[in-house]
Amino acid sequence: MSQSAPPPAQPSAQQPAEQQPQAQPQPVDATSSSAPQSSAPQSAAPQSADAAPYAPQPGAVPPPPAPGVPYGAAPAPAPVRNNLGLGLVAAFVAAVVAGGVYGAIIGLTKHEIGWAAVGVGFLVGLAAGRLGGRDPVLPVASAVLSLGSVYIGQLVGVGIIGAKETPLSFSELFFQHFDVLQEAWKADADPLTFVFFAIAAYVAFTGAKKAAH
Numbered sequence: 224m225s226q227s228a229p230p231p232a233q234p235s236a237q238q239p240a241e242q243q244p245q246a247q248p249q250p251v252d253a254t255s256s257s258a259p260q261s262s263a264p265q266s267a268a269p270q271s272a273d274a275a276p277y278a279p280q281p282g283a284v285p286p287p288p289a290p291g292v293p294y295g296a297a298p299a300p301a302p303v304r305n306n307l308g309l310g311l312v313a314a315f316v317a318a319v320v321a322g323g324v325y326g327a328i329i330g331l332t333k334h335e336i337g338w339a340a341v342g343v344g345f346l347v348g349l350a351a352g353r354l355g356g357r358d359p360v361l362p363v364a365s366a367v368l369s370l371g372s373v374y375i376g377q378l379v380g381v382g383i384i385g386a387k388e389t390p391l392s393f394s395e396l397f398f399q400h401f402d403v404l405q406e407a408w409k410a411d412a413d414p415l416t417f418v419f420f421a422i423a424a425y426v427a428f429t430g431a432k433k434a435a436h
Contacts (some may be wrong), residue, residue: 261283319370321343323375323376324337324342326379328378335415348421348429349434352433357436365431366428370420381404
């Protein structure tokens with residue numbers, strides 16, 4: 224009998240599959256970044272430091288100004304006062320009143336007092352400058368009116384003294400015998416009398432300029 228050849232052996236299912244070669248670790252470059260790169264899209268470039276963080280919206284109300292900081296344009300300066308007529312009237316009234324007071328002081332003390340003449344010029348210049356403004360005519364007018372005020376005041380003083388020494392009253396001497404008062408004033412005038420005139424005129428001139436500012 225002929226023998227049949229045995230069938231070829233089948234591979235056993237228990238044999239392990241062919242082993243795959245494992246990947247070897249690669250050296251890490253020191254210059255490369257260890258953090259993984261993000262795949263997210265890059266954001267827009269940051270705003271400049273000078274750029275405003277928020278753009279103003281149309282129709283938005285601006286914020287109120289800080290305390291002490293003017294808002295908007297500065298107001299126009301107030302117009303300069305310049306009323307020649309009112310200044311002249313005020314200076315004339317002041318000259319009449321100051322002259323009467325000055326004469327009363329002379330009549331009571333029987334002396335011409337320097338500070339009283341200064342007061343006459345000061346009142347006349349103050350009234351003219353405060354009410355008339357910076358008109359260049361007012362200082363000159365104030366000086367002239369102060370001279371008249373001092374002169375009338377000295378005549379008033381002479382009249383008060385004469386009324387005490389004569390039977391005539393002050394009103395009779397001043398209004399009916401004014402020439403007599405003038406002659407008495409000329410007889411008593413001395414250099415100091417004219418110094419008082421100059422003082423009153425100077426104070427009135429400078430006072431009108433200062434009072435107008």
